[in-house]
Each structure stands twice: as C-alpha cells, then as structure tokens.
Amino acid sequence: xxxxxxxxxxxxxxxxxxxxxxxxxxxxxxxxxxxxxxxxxxxxxxxxxxxxxxxxxxxxxxxxxxxxxxxxxxxxxxxxxxxxxxxxxxxxxxxxxxxxxxxxxxxxxxxxxxxxxxxxxxxxxxxxxxxxxxxxxxxxxxxxxxxxxxxxxxxxxxxxxxxxxxxxxxxxxxxxxxxxxxxxxxxxxxxxxxxxxxxxxxxxxxxxxxxxxxxxxxxxxxxxxxxxxxxxxxxxxxxxxxxxxxxxxxxxxxxxxxxxxxxxxxxxxxxxxxxxxxxxxxxxxxxxxxxxxxxxxxxxxxxxxxxxxxxxxxxxxxxxxxxxxxxxxxxxxxxxxxxxxxxxxxxxxxxxxxxxxxxxxxxxxxxxxxxxxxxxxxxxxxxxxxxxxxxxxxxxxxxxxxxxxxxxxxxxxxxxxxx
Ligand code: RNT
Ligand code: ZN
Numbered sequence: 486x487x488x489x490x491x492x493x494x495x496x497x498x499x500x501x502x503x504x505x506x507x508x509x510x511x512x513x514x515x516x517x518x519x520x521x522x523x524x525x526x527x528x529x530x531x532x533x534x535x536x537x538x539x540x541x542x543x544x545x546x547x548x549x550x551x552x553x554x555x556x557x558x559x560x561x562x563x564x565x566x567x568x569x570x571x572x573x574x575x576x577x578x579x580x581x582x583x584x585x586x587x588x589x590x591x592x593x594x595x596x597x598x599x600x601x602x603x604x605x606x607x608x609x610x611x612x613x614x615x616x617x618x619x620x621x622x623x624x625x626x627x628x629x630x631x632x633x634x635x636x637x638x639x640x641x642x643x644x645x646x647x648x649x650x651x652x653x654x655x656x657x658x659x660x661x662x663x664x665x666x667x668x669x670x671x672x673x674x675x676x677x678x679x680x681x682x683x684x685x686x687x688x689x690x691x692x693x694x695x696x697x698x699x700x701x702x703x704x705x706x707x708x709x710x711x712x713x714x715x716x717x718x719x720x721x722x723x724x725x726x727x728x729x730x731x732x733x734x735x736x737x738x739x740x741x742x743x744x745x746x747x748x749x750x751x752x753x754x755x756x757x758x759x760x761x762x763x764x765x766x767x768x769x770x771x772x773x774x775x776x777x778x779x780x781x782x783x784x785x786x787x788x789x790x791x792x793x794x795x796x797x798x799x800x801x802x803x804x805x806x807x808x809x810x811x812x813x814x815x816x817x818x819x820x821x822x823x824x825x826x827x828x829x830x831x832x833x834x835x836x837x838x839x840x841x842x843x844x845x846x847x848x849x850x851x852x853x854x855x856x857x858x859x860x861x862x863x864x865x866x867x868x869x870x871x872x873x874x875x876x877x878x879x880x881x882x883x884x885x886x887x888x889x890x891x892x893x894x895x896x897x898x899x900x901x902x903x904x
Pocket of ligand 2: 670711745772812
C-alpha cells in the first residue's frame, strides 16, 4: 500500500504527464558506486597509520571516529548501505587491499589481495565492485609525477601498478557478472609554469598505451580515464587535462571518459559536457562531487549543479551508458553521515530528473514556446519530489526523511566514540 501523501504526489506529477511509478522503477535499477575513501580520509590500509599525502588532493577536517582498518571500514559501510534505498556498488582504491602483515608494493598487488572484498560485497548483496589504481601517497609519486615521470623506471613502476589494477577490476567484473570500472586518475602536474607541456603528455600517452595493452574482456572491465584542471600545489599545469584525455579516449574508442564535477573552472558545469562527450565515447563515468571555490570535494547535495548533471543523463537517454560514482572526502563531519547524505542526494537528483515532464518540455521547445518551457521548469521546482522520495525509501525499507540520522547518532555513540 502506498502512503496517501504519495498518492497525492503521484497525481500532481500525472497532471503533467509524468509516471512516478516508472521513475521509481528506473531509480531502483540504478546503482551508485560509493567511494570507499570517504571512510578514512583517503588513507588506505597499506600500513597502520597511512594518510593521504601529495597528489594535489586534500581531505580537510579532523572529526573523530575515522575507520582505522579494513574491519572498521567494512563495519561503517554496512551501516551506510543499510541506510540507502536500492542496491549499490563499492568503489575501491588499490590502497584498500586486504594485505596482511607483509607490505605489498603497488606494482605487486594481485586479485588475491582483494578477494575478501568480493566475499564481503557478495555477502551483503552489493551490485558490484569498481576499482582504481592509487597513484599518490607513495615515495615514487612524491615528485607529483607518475605515468608521465621523466624517469623510465618510475614510469614502468606505475605502468605495472595500473596494469595490475585492470586485472583486479576484471576479476571483480567476473565475480559479479557485471563489469567493473577501473578508473585511472594520476596527479601528474606542475606547481609553477613549465617550459615543456608537450613531452610529459607524450610520455603519458605512451604509458597509457602500455597500461591498456593487455586485452581484457569488455564484459568484465570498463577502462576509464579521469581528467583534471589543477590540484593543490599543482596549479599551473596538469598533464592529464580534459583535452588530453578526451582526445585519447576518442582515439582509442573503447574507453569511458570520467567527468569529475570538481575538475573544471569553478563556474563551469559538467552537465553541458555530457551530451557532447557521449557522441564520441561509448560510455561515461561520473564522479559526482561538489567543489566549493576549488576542487574541495564537499559532500554532494541535491543542488542545481547536481540536478543538472542527472537531467542531462536522463534527457539524453544515457543512463545505460553512464556509470555513476561519487567522489568526495569530508573529514569535518561524521563520515558515515557524509556518505549517506551524499549518496541519497545523488539518488534524489536522479529521481528529480526522472520526474521531469519530458514530453511537455520537448513539445514546448519544439514549437518555440520558451515561456511555457520556463513555466514548466519553474513548476517542477515546487512539485512534491520529497513525497515520491519518501515512498521510494519506504518501499526499500530504509528510513525516510532524516530518520537515518538517528541510526547514525546511535552508531556514533556506541562504535565511533570508542575508536
Ligand atoms: C582527484 C580525483 C580522483 C580522486 C580519487 C581518490 O582529484 O578526483 O578521482 O579523488 O581517486
Ligand atoms: Zn574524481
């Protein structure tokens, strides 16, 4: 039985020709890939007190209760998934392996180091796992360059690491019967104005060619490349820029391009890029994030920028070719709440997009009635999205409203405060 509030909402949408049931079905079938690194400020478990260093990225804040090991991270994630409606994925970085007491260097990671993640994710009914090589927080990345490093030996090390990551991703895809995304992001950049912008890019392209040389089944693995504009201490030049990777991905033809919402100029929206990129690449990976004045990786909220991203995905009928991942790391608030708030916000933004009166909007635009188009957009802002969302949560046995915060508060008191 639907709630009476939902029935009223359904009628409001139906009056505009929108089928809320179809939207709820589509939403339920769309997994979000949660980024494991929100749980411990991008530290990883290579050694007991690992912390993020370099790479031009930074987790700010010092909230108590951070996950200190694999066990604690999984424990936290179990609560997170419980508070999310629908089935979702987990996106692992290479530094989050189950390494045991012996240190394992990045170029020596193997599928067996991630086997316990597969078991864990299966036992919890997750939709699948995704992966990323970790080309930062490592002595050989200390200079801020990896795949484009001038030293061939150092390049080779990172090539081996990225190639190993692809094999681990393919193993995930095989285990779940659903392809894993292996997303390559490297920090290679320069703080000050370089003289030579070309050679590092040539080296990067050559390194990537070697990373992708091994053919792995497309049904198990989707390779993605992530561009960036600048990082902290890396402001003047980024080797893997938007133009570099877009060109590289289109040239290869089999790569997904990764758009991170924080990787462009502060007023630039990634929403407009989606229909342009998907003309020429088979698929797209989203890193849904929220930059505040810079690529600050604030917790995702259901703001206009996030809604615009999902509107473009839905309007272009691109959901089947778009993998939705989150990428933010806020260490200033309860990290579990950060995960849940951000994921639910992304889902809500997707729901809002699925609830657009698309036929009427298309028609108004086609006939040049731009006043009607504007009126419809404005009408949408006041439609009862929250009631449809609450119904979705109810049907998936998850708290609606901000009820999830109560469970997080209890967990904070019982578990986090003891860390
Ligand atoms: C960095 C990129 C990258 C990382 C993660 C940890 O600017 O956005 O995706 O945030 O891989
Ligand atoms: Zn990213």
